[in-house]
């Protein structure tokens with residue numbers, strides 16, 4: 642179901658279906674359906690190293706940069722966004738690694754927040770970024786932005802942060818590629834000037 646926003650048509654992401662397999666897992670507190678067991682397997686988990694630090698750098702960008710007013714509003718205010726990111730890092734709840742959806746192994750998972758249904762100890766992480774996903778992988782794209790690029794990284798994290806902060810219009814998109822794309826488009830529609838102006842100024846350097 643599309644979010645109730647009519648600004649989405651401003652941005653075309655239709656070329657991107659293959660690049661938008663981010664993944665949202667219901668929070669641990671959500672009522673478990675009967676017979677629920679872990680369906681996401683993660684390997685190569687790490688909270689150290691250059692790739693982990695790359696993600697931290699971009700999360701800090703979200704926390705510290707001057708987001709455009711529309712983008713800030715979309716995230717429920719700069720302070721709330723900053724608090725989430727500060728706490729995520731302070732309590733060591735970010736991890737990178739490689740995720741496999743056991744139910745649908747062909748699905749490429751780029752990231753998820755909350756970790757119900759994931760084979761890690763409770764409380765180990767609240768945000769996961771996949772080492773082969775669009776944050777790092779130049780063969781993928783997200784809404785037309787090449788994987789690994791500045792804009793793609795911001796867009797991916799923006800998508801996950803919008804889930805984490807339960808922003809209006811963001812729909813659960815586990816098993817829902819159209820929902821995933823709609824979510825990404827909603828983030829882009831609200832934050833395009835933030836992402837692109839920062840992107841351009843960096844490119845022009």
Ligand SMILES: [Zn+2]
Nearest residue numbers: 663664665814
């Ligand atoms: Zn999502």
